[in-house]
Amino acid sequence: AQSVTQLGSHVSVSEGALVLLRCNYSSSVPPYLFWYVQYPNQGLQLLLKYTSAATLVKGINGFEAEFKKSETSFHLTKPSAHMSDAAEYFCAVSEGIQGAQKLVFGQGTRLTINP
Amino acid sequence: EPEVTQTPSHQVTQMGQEVILRCVPISNHLYFYWYRQILGQKVEFLVSFYNNEISEKSEIFDDQFSVERPDGSNFTLKIRSTKLEDSAMYFCASGTSGSGRETQYFGPGTRLLVL
Numbered sequence: 535a536q537s538v539t540q541l542g543s544h545v546s547v548s549e550g551a552l553v554l555l556r557c558n559y560s561s562s563v564p565p566y567l568f569w570y571v572q573y574p575n576q577g578l579q580l581l582l583k584y585t586s587a588a589t590l591v592k593g594i595n596g597f598e599a600e601f602k603k604s605e606t607s608f609h610l611t612k613p614s615a616h617m618s619d620a621a622e623y624f625c626a627v628s629e630g631i632q633g634a635q636k637l638v639f640g641q642g643t644r645l646t647i648n649p
Numbered sequence: 650e651p652e653v654t655q656t657p658s659h660q661v662t663q664m665g666q667e668v669i670l671r672c673v674p675i676s677n678h679l680y681f682y683w684y685r686q687i688l689g690q691k692v693e694f695l696v697s698f699y700n701n702e703i704s705e706k707s708e709i710f711d712d713q714f715s716v717e718r719p720d721g722s723n724f725t726l727k728i729r730s731t732k733l734e735d736s737a738m739y740f741c742a743s744g745t746s747g748s749g750r751e752t753q754y755f756g757p758g759t760r761l762l763v764l
Contacts, residue, residue, distance in 0.1 A: 566749045577653070577740060578692070578755040585750035624692060628749040634704035635749050636682070636694040 536561040536629045540640035553612040557625030566628040567608045651675040653756035670726045672741030682742040
């Protein structure tokens with residue numbers, strides 16, 4: 535079974551600082567990886583995804599992630615944090631056969647932005 | 650932009666009661682999913698549904714759970730006899746192709762509290 539591990543349940547950065555949220559995956563096949571964001575009282579929104587094309591993936595709101603097979607990682611970064619980035623971030627891997635895919639999520643990382 | 654909607658946003662019920670959670674997926678989507686998130690825990694897959702059949706279900710999805718697409722727009726999750734441990738946020742999601750690289754679009758969730 536495939537899985538993802540997010541290092542750090544809480545991350546706090548200052549406004550304008552680099553954001554780095556860590557995600558490592560375990561997969562026996564080339565993975566499809568996703569980052570979702572959940573703002574307070576809202577659903578999960580896709581930030582970006584890796585589907586075996588470019589290893590550096592750019593997403594919405596200035597976020598990007600780099601797929602590193604050698605490190606089994608898919609860390610999420612943003613060069614300069616904004617107050618509006620405060621949210622919970624979930625890394626996920628897709629698992630299953632065509633037509634019966636499911637997302638397997640990490641435990642989430644709550645990002646706090648300090649003024 | 651089309652979005653997945655869910656009703657109600659909050660539901661409180663007594664243990665042993667039946668609840669029905671409702672979702673309206675994006676209109677041209679064919680694959681439907683339910684996930685849940687117990688407070689402080691990971692988002693977990695419950696069930697996937699395509700062509701009026703369950704494609705896959707998790708161990709959590711026991712005989713107390715059922716899903717239905719009663720008409721062309723709604724997708725429902727029924728819990729026949731709720732337990733305290735069913736208290737969670739329930740997310741509906743939908744997608745077009747069921748492939749691993751596809752984005753699943755999530756609704757805002759229904760927070761279920763079983764007393």
